[in-house]
Amino acid sequence: xxxxxxxxxxxxxxxxxxxxxxxxxxxxxxxxxxxxxxxxxxxxxxxxxxxxxxxxxxxxxxxxxxxxxxxxxxxxxxxxxxxxxxxxxxxxxxxxxxxxxxxxxxxxxxxxxxxxxxxxxxxxxxxxxxxxxxxxxxxxxxxxxxxxxxxxxxxxxxxxxxxxxxxxxxxxxxxxxxxxxxxxxxxxxxxxxxxxxxxxxxxxxxxxxxxxxxxxxxxxxxxxxxxxxxxxxxxxxxxxxxxxxxxxxxxxxxxxxxxxxxxxxxxxxxxxxxxxxxxxxxxxxxxxxxxxxxxxxxxxxxxxxxxxxxxxxxxxxxxxxxxxxxxxxxxxxxxxxxxxxxxxxxxxxxxxxxxxxxxxxxxxxxxxxxxxxxxxxxxxxxxxxxxxxxxxxxxxxxxxxxxxxxxxxxxxxxxxxxxxxxxxxxxxxxxxxxxxxxxxxxxxxxxxxxxxxxxxxxxxxxxxxxxxxxxxxxxxxxxxxxxxxxx
Numbered sequence: 001x002x003x004x005x006x007x008x009x010x011x012x013x014x015x016x017x018x019x020x021x022x023x024x025x026x027x028x029x030x031x032x033x034x035x036x037x038x039x040x041x042x043x044x045x046x047x048x049x050x051x052x053x054x055x056x057x058x059x060x061x062x063x064x065x066x067x068x069x070x071x072x073x074x075x076x077x078x079x080x081x082x083x084x085x086x087x088x089x090x091x092x093x094x095x096x097x098x099x100x101x102x103x104x105x106x107x108x109x110x111x112x113x114x115x116x117x118x119x120x121x122x123x124x125x126x127x128x129x130x131x132x133x134x135x136x137x138x139x140x141x142x143x144x145x146x147x148x149x150x151x152x153x154x155x156x157x158x159x160x161x162x163x164x165x166x167x168x169x170x171x172x173x174x175x176x177x178x179x180x181x182x183x184x185x186x187x188x189x190x191x192x193x194x195x196x197x198x199x200x201x202x203x204x205x206x207x208x209x210x211x212x213x214x215x216x217x218x219x220x221x222x223x224x225x226x227x228x229x230x231x232x233x234x235x236x237x238x239x240x241x242x243x244x245x246x247x248x249x250x251x252x253x254x255x256x257x258x259x260x261x262x263x264x265x266x267x268x269x270x271x272x273x274x275x276x277x278x279x280x281x282x283x284x285x286x287x288x289x290x291x292x293x294x295x296x297x298x299x300x301x302x303x304x305x306x307x308x309x310x311x312x313x314x315x316x317x318x319x320x321x322x323x324x325x326x327x328x329x330x331x332x333x334x335x336x337x338x339x340x341x342x343x344x345x346x347x348x349x350x351x352x353x354x355x356x357x358x359x360x361x362x363x364x365x366x367x368x369x370x371x372x373x374x375x376x377x378x379x380x381x382x383x384x385x386x387x388x389x390x391x392x393x394x395x396x397x398x399x400x401x402x403x404x405x406x407x408x409x410x411x412x413x414x415x416x417x418x419x420x421x422x423x424x425x426x427x428x429x430x431x432x433x434x435x436x437x438x439x440x441x442x443x444x445x446x447x448x449x450x451x452x453x454x455x456x457x458x459x460x461x462x463x464x465x466x467x468x469x470x471x472x473x474x475x476x477x478x479x480x481x482x483x484x485x486x487x
Contacts, residue, residue, distance in 0.1 A: 073095060106426070108446075109424050109425050109426060110425075110426050111425050111426065111427065111436045111437070111442065111446075111450060112425065112426045112427035112428040112429075112434070112435065112436060112437065113426060113437065114288075114315075114318045114410075114437040114439060115321075115439065115441075116319055116321030116439045116440050116441050117321070117439070117441040118321060118440050118441035119321040119322075119368070121323060121364055121367065123367070124360075124363060124367060127360065127363065128360075130146055131146060131359075132146055132147060132148050132358075132363075133146065133147060133356050133357070133358075133359050134147050134148060134149055134152055134174070134356075134357040134358075134359045134362065135147070135355065136349060136350045136352075136355070137173075137340070137349045137350060137351065137352075138152045138153055138156065138172070138174075139153065139171070146359070147359055148360070148362045148363050149362075151362040151365075151366040152173065152174050152362035154362075154366055155174065155362050155365045155366050155369060156170075156172045156173070156174075156328065158369050159312075159328050159330055160172075160330060162292075162295055163303055163304055163305055163312055163330060164304040164305055165305035165306075165330070165332070168333070169305075169334075170305070170330050170332060170333055171330075171331055171333045171336040171351070172328065172329050172330035172331060173329060173352050173357065174316070174326055174328060174357060174358075174361050174362045175313070175326065175328065175329050175352075175353070175354075175357070176325060176326060176327070176354055176357060176358060176361075177315070177317075177325040177326065177327055178205075178207070178286075178288040178313065178314070178315035178318070178325075178327045179205075179207035180327060180329070180353050181286075181288075181313025181314070181315075181328070182205065182207045182208055182211060182250070182284070182286055182313060183210075183211050183214070184311070184329050184331075184353050185284035185285075185286075185311035185312075185313055185329060185331065186198065186208065186211040186212075186217075186248065186250065186284055187211070187215060187339065187353070188282070188284075188310060188311055188331050188339060189248035189282035189284055189310055190215050190217060190248065191338040191339055192282050192338065193282060195245055195246065196217075196246040196247060196248040196282065197217075197218045197219070197220055197242050197245050197246070197247060197248065198211075198212050198217045198219045198220070198248045198250070199219075199220050199222055199235065199238065199247055199248070199249045199250070200212075200220075200221065200222065200249070201221070201223070201224045201229075201230040201231075201250075201255070201262065202221045202222065202223060202224055203224045203252070203255040203256065203258065203260065204250050204252055204255065204286065205252075205255075205256050205286060205288065206256075208250045208286065217248075220238050220242075222234050222235045222238055224255075224260070225260075226475075227258065227260050227403075227405055227477075228255045228257065228258030228259070228260030229255075229260045229261065229262050229263065230252070230262045230263075230267065232263070232267065232269075232270045235267070236270050236273065236274055239270070239271070239274045239276070240274055243276075246276075246281060246282070247271060247276055247280070247281040247282070248282045248284070249267060249271075249281060249282070249283045249284070250286055251264055251267055251284070251285045251286070251309075252286050253285055253286060253287035253288075253290045253291045253303060253312075254288065254289045254290030254291070254293075254294075254408065254410070256428075257410075257412065257428070257430050257433065257435060258403070258408070258410060258412050258476075259289075259290065259405055259407075259409065259410025259412075259435075259437070260405050260408065261290060261294065261300065261301065261405070261407045261408065262301075263301050264283075264285070264302075264303060264307065264309070265301055265307075267283070268283070268307060268308060278308040281308070282310040283308065283309040283310055283311075284309075284310060284311045284312075284313070285303055285309055285311065285312040285313070286313060287303060287312055287313060287314045288313070288314060288315045288318060288327075289314075289318045289319055289437070290319075290407070290408070291303065291312060291313070291314035292314050292319045292320065292377065293319055293377075293381045293409070294407065296374075296377060296381040297381060297385070297407055299406070299407070300407050305332070310331060310335060311329065311330060311331035311332075311335075312329075312330050313327055313328065313330075314327060314328050316328060316361060316364075318439075319377075319380075319439065319440070320365060320368050320369075321368060321440065321441070322361060322364045322365060322368070323364065324360070324361060324364070326358060326361035326362075326364075326365065328365075336351050380440040383440060384409040384438050384439060384440060384442075385409055385438075387409075387438045387442060387444060387447060388404055388409040388410070389404065390444060390447065391404075391411045391438060391447050391451070392404040392411050394447070394451050395411070395413050395451070396482065398451070398454075398455050398458075399482050399487065400413055400414055400454070400455075400458070400482055401413060401414045401469070401470075401472040401476065401480060401481045401482045401483065402476075402480060402482075403472075403477065403480040409437065409438040409439070410435050410436070410437050410438075411435060411436045411438065412434070412435045412475075412476055413433070413434060413435070414432060414433070414434070414469055414470055414472055415427075415429050415431070415432050415433055415470070416434060416457060416461075417457075417458075417461040417462075417467070418457055421453070421454070422434065425450060425453075431475065432470040432471075432472055432475065433472065436450070468483070468484055469482070469483055469484075470483065471483040471485060471486065473485075473486055
């Protein structure tokens, strides 16, 4: 599979091209037209809701608790003669061909979410016939023999070298997503300090606050600087009244919206200044996207277990470029016993969140790490940062408010006024801000295409002078704002 979106011709099986027949009658589009297996599907999307849950365009309240089926491919029962006619197989082949073409088209307009779509794992297709499940502890053999633990531990060792911890001193596993890494890291912190208070900046990923709710932890939100970094002055202010309780801290190695990297060294210094010894705090580093990029960025605060941190997590489907969600979670071996429990029917132990884990994911990660290595990732990081600066500079030249943190490839800019434009380019938005995450699969040509469209769009959105671009001074700083007041 090539995720770059270059190939546009969907192929069909030989019988699929011959025997679509009556099964096409099973699927009609909403307007009653016949099903076209080669069409690109425009997925209906619900109206945009504001922060209070109301339709931003019509004022209609969005009611929770009801399943709204925007699109649905019905599961139908085979006809009695399907085995001989192959009609059902032809129908399914045509549906998949149409779906594939839609994926190719939507991939062309993917800029707002941090996924590297530039990969080719064709060599691993031979493994798709196997149910590979990594049950239990990665370092302990279980009764289930169809696993990929040898690949999993190899990947974990690679990250252990990256984050400077000896093989005998760490424990970890390949998670099913970045959120699971945060859930596990914070859970370890809670088990180490059952009465600890969780501190996280207000711009931390929502999974951090989900973890606090799940574990019934007291959680203190810390203010952020305009860049999105944790405000250590406010952090100190929040720590001091709670000196009688241990601190569990989430440090962001790249925030969700602004790509801000918290200063790990300053966080540790703040804890020490407030009287917290190293045995009274636990730091989890959420490195979902930038956890793999920061080691290759000059001047970046180093994430290392040589510092008093407790765990680090990173996503595998983001910068690495994996076709399924996955991640890596590492913690200190000394912390994990509190979480481990013997599972007799596995003949193993388990300290993971989910238990069963996708055994294919470690193989995909292992394959990419071997192909690229440290030098390959370094080149890709440099390319991303270079292209991010190009995008930011072009936006500013066009009179568009834009900000780029020094250690980031996330370009924040004014939210496009046209929500169809937002959906077309799959932009992630918050308030008046939108962002583009420049990944290895994002080329200068793609950025130019996007820039031309947004510049053309703004000439229409603001042409009559009655509506003006929003002011982003409070969000990204007055020096980055190009509104009428600040330009």
